[in-house]
Amino acid sequence: MLTQxxxxxxxxxxxxxxxxxxxxxxxxxxxxxxxxxxxVVPADREDLLQVLHIAKEEKVSLTVIGNGSNxxxxxxxxxxxxxxxxxxxKHWEQNGNNFIFDSxxxxxxxxxxxxxxxxxxxxxxxxxxxxLGGAVYMNAGAYDGEMKDTVVSVEVISRSGEVxxxxxxxxxxxxxxxxxxxxxxxxxxxKLKVKEGDKVAIQAKMDDFSQRRISKQxxxxxxxxxxFKRPEGHFVGQMVEESGLKGFRIGxxxxxxxxxxxxxxxxxxxxxxxxQLIEYIEKIIKENYNVILVPEVLxxxxx
Numbered sequence: 001m002l003t004q005x006x007x008x009x010x011x012x013x014x015x016x017x018x019x020x021x022x023x024x025x026x027x028x029x030x031x032x033x034x035x036x037x038x039x040v041v042p043a044d045r046e047d048l049l050q051v052l053h054i055a056k057e058e059k060v061s062l063t064v065i066g067n068g069s070n071x072x073x074x075x076x077x078x079x080x081x082x083x084x085x086x087x088x089x090k091h092w093e094q095n096g097n098n099f100i101f102d103s104x105x106x107x108x109x110x111x112x113x114x115x116x117x118x119x120x121x122x123x124x125x126x127x128x129x130x131x132l133g134g135a136v137y138m139n140a141g142a143y144d145g146e147m148k149d150t151v152v153s154v155e156v157i158s159r160s161g162e163v164x165x166x167x168x169x170x171x172x173x174x175x176x177x178x179x180x181x182x183x184x185x186x187x188x189x190x191k192l193k194v195k196e197g198d199k200v201a202i203q204a205k206m207d208d209f210s211q212r213r214i215s216k217q218x219x220x221x222x223x224x225x226x227x228f229k230r231p232e233g234h235f236v237g238q239m240v241e242e243s244g245l246k247g248f249r250i251g252x253x254x255x256x257x258x259x260x261x262x263x264x265x266x267x268x269x270x271x272x273x274x275x276q277l278i279e280y281i282e283k284i285i286k287e288n289y290n291v292i293l294v295p296e297v298l299x300x301x302x303x
Contacts, residue, residue, distance in 0.1 A: 007020060033301065034075045066134035075271045089189070105131065119194040227297055240281060243284050251273030252273050
């Protein structure tokens with residue numbers, strides 16, 4: 001439980017941002033979510049370590065997020081401390097065809113840095129929103145590429161403050177999955193290995209992927225990206241559209257009229273609206289295709 005004394009301690013011992021009763025709608029690409037008891041954006045690794053120390057010592061629950069691009073926070077919000085890593089971990093370095101990025105660096109920035117250096121292998125991710133840490137956690141992918149294709153290792157820290165390195169084999173990558181999802185460690189940094197390439201060709205490929213996203217996806221509306229994982233042998237958007245659900249709404253949550261694989265926040269949607277719409281889509285697709293859809297969006301918080 002977060003007491004007033006603990007809240008005061010966090011405020012006095014953390015140099016980064018500390019916000020109380022912070023609406024999580026301000027920190028998710030869905031623009032949905034109730035308040036966090038306290039949101040901390042650490043200034044650096046030292047701040048991060050101190051937050052972990054306080055949470056452990058005061059026995060306060062700790063929730064870690066990247067930049068909230070694949071996240072739905074329930075309407076009652078999140079109890080305890082929410083640790084947002086984005087601004088704290090932004091360092092990167094290059095050693096030949098190996099690049100090491102802090103987990104808070106955006107995936108788009110990683111792609112640009114690697115491409116501008118004349119290396120290929122990360123073009124697929126240029127339009128994927130979110131931080132690198134979150135991308136590794138989910139094994140994000142697009143256009144026949146996945147994070148597992150370039151990740152060599154990750155540096156992680158446990159809730160007790162122990163730092164260690166996990167190799168690619170430790171991460172047990174699968175479709176939209178990594179072993180990190182069953183662990184409570186926090187990703188600090190990611191080592192990527194890429195290949196030398198032609199800068200002009202790399203940029204052309206990234207431009208092509210970016211244009212495809214702009215033309216096909218509802219990037220102008222709040223969402224959490226693709227709502228469901230892709231079932232083997234099927235395309236979610238096609239099944240949803242063929243089922244007549246394009247534009248279907250529950251409350252303010254809507255199946256995108258541009259791409260039926262997305263749920264968008266069309267009009268002040270609540271998390272309850274989104275979750276009910278997800279459940280309804282799952283029901284219809286099961287009835288029509290005997291296919292079980294699995295949400296790709298991570299759901300956090302109190303109902």
